[in-house]
Amino acid sequence: MEEIHIGWIGLGNMGIPMAEQFVKAGYRLSVYNRSQDKAEALSKLGAKTSSSPKELLSSTDMVVIMVSDDEAISQIFTNENGLLSDNTTGKIIINMSTVSPGVSIEMAQLCKEKGNFYLDAPVSGSVKQAETGTLVIMVGGEEKPYHLAKSILEKLGKLVMHVGAIGSGNNAKLAINSLLALYAQGLAETILFAKDKGIETADLLNLISNAAIGNVFTKIKGDAILSDNYKAAFALKHIVKDLKLAQAEGLATPLAQTALNTFANAEEQFGEEDIISVVKAIKR
Ligand code: NAP
Numbered sequence: 001m002e003e004i005h006i007g008w009i010g011l012g013n014m015g016i017p018m019a020e021q022f023v024k025a026g027y028r029l030s031v032y033n034r035s036q037d038k039a040e041a042l043s044k045l046g047a048k049t050s051s052s053p054k055e056l057l058s059s060t061d062m063v064v065i066m067v068s069d070d071e072a073i074s075q076i077f078t079n080e081n082g083l084l085s086d087n088t089t090g091k092i093i094i095n096m097s098t099v100s101p102g103v104s105i106e107m108a109q110l111c112k113e114k115g116n117f118y119l120d121a122p123v124s125g126s127v128k129q130a131e132t133g134t135l136v137i138m139v140g141g142e143e144k145p146y147h148l149a150k151s152i153l154e155k156l157g158k159l160v161m162h163v164g165a166i167g168s169g170n171n172a173k174l175a176i177n178s179l180l181a182l183y184a185q186g187l188a189e190t191i192l193f194a195k196d197k198g199i200e201t202a203d204l205l206n207l208i209s210n211a212a213i214g215n216v217f218t219k220i221k222g223d224a225i226l227s228d229n230y231k232a233a234f235a236l237k238h239i240v241k242d243l244k245l246a247q248a249e250g251l252a253t254p255l256a257q258t259a260l261n262t263f264a265n266a267e268e269q270f271g272e273e274d275i276i277s278v279v280k281a282i283k284r
Contacts, residue, residue: 003028005029005030006022006028006030006060006064006152007031007056008029009056009064009065010072010097012068013235014066014127014130015066017131018135019047019066020042021130021155022156023047031043031047031056036049053076053079054082057086058086062092062094063083065097067097068097069097069098069241070100070102073107077107090115091117092117092118092148093116093119094121095120095121097122098170098241101166101168105166117145119139119142119146119169120139120141121138121169122173123138123157124173125157126233127234130156133156133157134157135158137156139161140166140170142166175246178242178251180239181239181259181260182255184217184239185258185259185282188276191225191279192283201226205225205226220233221275224274225279231274233274236263236270237267240260240271243259243263262278262281263275263278265281
């Protein structure tokens with residue numbers, strides 16, 4: 001049984017299965033979520049609940065965050081009972097959300113002024129990888145907190161890699177998600193084209209899976225299309241956020257611009273559904 005007490009903020013599609021890995025690994029865990037009802041799943045497993053980020057930080061050794069976007073991160077740090085309102089020092093705060101490098105640099109500086117450490121540690125992989133502790137985790141920040149946090153992050157991922165200074169993890173993640181957007185749009189267009197030519201989607205997916213271009217993403221999202229199940233594992237609205245963040249960081253290539261247009265146009269109708277619901281938007 002590990003003695004360290006971990007605090008967790010953010011119990012959405014990813015946060016719940018990721019936090020569960022720490023319970024399974026025997027850590028003491030306390031959780032906070034803006035909508036308190038979502039903490040129930042973790043309470044049932046023995047996690048304590050906290051009423052604010054401040055209370056969570058003061059009562060734990062390290063805090064891990066997995067929330068939507070820059071705005072959520074700013075609020076969690078700077079609100080009245082936010083992380084920065086606590087006066088304990090020497091703690092490591094790990095932000096695993098996909099956010100801009102800019103918000104990481106800003107929050108890291110504020111944490112430093114309070115005597116705490118900040119790491120950006122976004123993840124590649126989705127709910128399935130979160131459930132099995134096989135995410136890929138890219139970390140930005142100082143070496144010292146990285147080495148202290150690495151063995152803990154390894155409970156969530158099959159690969160934990162330090163990629164540079166604060167914000168570097170965010171930049172790596174934005175690069176990867178640009179490719180993800182291209183894959184999703186490409187898969188959707190390929191399926192629709194083949195279907196138009198009379199090729200059954202199941203047959204096409206079988207061919208792709210056995211060809212050099214087959215991959216885990218195609219398998220999972222192909223199955224979703226076949227079963228007409230677009231419940232969000234990775235909500236389409238989040239890829240729009242990520243493509244906009246990548247654009248703000250200077251990604252202005254033709255494919256990235258096309259993908260942003262496609263997903264932004266799909267967002268109003270399909271934003272809460274899975275990224276692969278883009279197939280419905282393109283078909284329309
Ligand atoms: P999600 O299901 O939409 O959950 C979002 C979480 O953020 C919820 O806990 C939500 O709290 C919280 N939140 C949102 N706005 C907030 C605010 N202003 N203040 C406090 N909490 C706030 O998202 P997710 O799919 O778990 O993704 C989380 C992050 O991981 C995102 O940055 C996403 O891009 C990234 N990511 C997702 C996947 C995936 O496959 N899903 C994969 C890799 C990375 P409430 O419950 O109160 O709304």
